[in-house]
Amino acid sequence: MSDVPSEVVEEMRELCESVPGLEERYKLIDKIGEGTFSSVYKAEDRNGTTTSGFSNHYWNKDQKYVALKRIYVTSSPQRIYNELNLLYMLCGCTRVAPLCDAMRFQDQVVAVLPWYPHEEFRNFYRDLPIKGVKKYMFEMLQALSFVHSKGIMHRDIKPTNFLYNPQLGRGVLVDFGLAEMEQSRRVESNGGKDLRTLEHYCPCTPGDSRQMRADQQALRGATTAPKSGQNNFVDLSQGFPKHETRRNKRANRAGTRGFRAPEVLLKCSNQNTKIDIWSVGVILLSFLSRRFPMFQSLDDTDSLLELCCVFGWKKMKKCAALHGLGFEVSGLDRISEDGFKGGISEFVYTLLQAEIDAGTFPAYSVAFDTFDYLRHSYSGMGIAPTLPEANIDGAKLAKLKKYHEESWSDHYWCFHLLEQCFMLDPHKRGTANELLSTPFFDELLDSDRTENEDEDEDEDLNEEESEDDNEVARIVDSDGGAYD
Incomplete structure (x- = not known):
């Protein structure tokens, strides 16, 4: 521990003193992380019982x-309690860090999880080729597919909460401190009561949106007040009656700046697992543009303006209206009605062009693969790659052609995936399972099925061996030789 700072050594000593029995079971080695609500330390399992009990989670x-x-x-x-309970519920997936052990003494609580030999995102996000990006996203979406299948929203998806090893091609989702169970908050007809007074009501609630729009149109054109018992849907963006007593719009605002979905920024109370998918899109955008962090505003208003720069104020206004809010932007440079007309792919192209003009990419950078794909697309040249014509033998040319064809195909489906993540309407945004079923992941799904089949065969074999062992034990026991 000679390389460990003295203040960290003191922290670890104080922790061992605060939790009796901790030092007998675990040998603290170093501090590996610190957040708003916790600190994380690397430790050695002295007797090996914790690690052996969760051996399938270790790389x-x-x-x-x-x-x-x-x-x-x-x-x-x-x-x-919420964090520990959710960790316990999520022990069935090797792409999600399980709760291996927990210790508590008075007000001190320590959760024990596997330690994963991962690489910092900043060290590889600019150098990971498209195949590596595909594997990273595959691992993350597989983890989210499992988490979401339990009805759980992670609510803080970002690179530091997804530990990834580029050499192994394996990743694991961690830190469920902000996670919550998803709650359905569908608002039914309320007997003539103004639904705006309900604490958890949002016009984007599935099943109510269509009726709300119809009622809004009817009310705008009506010359008389609605009859008693009629659903009193009112367009919130048009303001409130003069003497109305209204509740504040309350909603969860969890997450890290730059990764929050539009519905979180707009304080929608009907949040669901789609907020995690938006955050996945932000990470994928960093990979393709080779820029991190991507969005850096300090407050929600500026964050919405950042999205306006990309998608245009017209789409953002429509997004706000979905949640019953008004949205006006005027007098600001670089914010247009339509944003980037080519969508998110043109935004990536613009960012890459700026980097290339500044000379920040080395000549061998994988960013040029993405840039060449987009350049061909926007120049009207089509997406067929340009190959050298001479001085390359047939075998090398065939390999080069195959590489370019796969790279172009991967980029095409990767941008398709990105667009699915960045649907402003959360109901149109893809789920983790829907994204995994896109052609972008076909080759990985095939190999993953093969690996799972092999694991199933191993499990069956182990079960047969276990049954044989039990049979031997039963026979020995019946003979009275072993258990007298």
């Missing part, structure tokens, strides 16, 4: 390291 079967997450006492008991 290196021989290692005995764990991550000790010290949850600060400033966290509410309900929040701590």
Whole structure:
């Protein structure tokens, strides 16, 4: 521990003193992370019982390291219980970090999870080729598919919460401190009561939107007040009656700046797992543009303006109206009605062009593959790659052609995936399972099925061996030789 800063050594010593029995079971090695609600330490499992019990979650079967997450006492008991309970519920997927152990003494709570030998996102996001990006996104969406199948929203998807090893091509989702169970908040007819007074009402609620729009049109054209018992839907963007007592618009605002979905920024109370998919899109956008962080505004208003720069104020106004809100932008440079007319792909092309003009990419950068694909698309040249014509033998030319064809195909479907993540209407945004079923992941799904089949065969074989062992034990027991 000679390389560990003295203040970290003191922290680890204080933690061991605060939780009796901790030092006997785990040897703290170093501090590996710190957040708003917790600190994380790398430790060695002294007797190996924790790591052996969750061996299928470890990328290196021989290692005995764990991550000790010290949850600060400033966290509410309900929040701590919620995180630990969700971790316990999510132990069935190797792409989600499981809760291996937990220790508590008075107000000190320590959660024990596997330690994963991962690489920092900043160290590889500019160099990962399209095949590597595909594998990263595949691992992340597989994790989210499992989490969402349990009805859980992670609510803080970002690179630091998805630990990835580029050499192994494996990733794991961590940190469920802000996660929540998804709740359906469909608002039914309320006997003539103004639905705006309901705390969790949002006009984007599935099933109500179509009726709301019809009622809005009817009310705008009506010359008399609606009859008693009629659904009193009113366009919130048109303002409120003069003497109305209204509730504040309340909604969860979890997440990290730059990764929050539009419905979170607009304080929609009907949030669901689609907010995680938007965050996935932000990460994919960083990969394709080779820029991180992508969005950096300090508050929600500026964050909405950033989205206006990309998508245009017209689409953002329509998005706000979906949640019953008005949205006006005027007098601001670089914010147009339509944003980038070529959509998100033109935005990526513009960012790459700026980097190339500044000379920030080395000549061998994989960013040129993306830029060449987009350049061909926007120049009217089509998406067929340009290949050298001479001084290359047939075998090398065939390999080069295959490489370009696969790269062009991967980029085409990758941008298709990106567009699905960035649908402003969350109801139109793809789910994790829908995104995994796109052609972008076909080759990985085939190999994943093969691996799962092999694992199933191994499990069947282990079960047969276990049954044989049980049969031997039964026979020995019946003979009275072993258990007298």
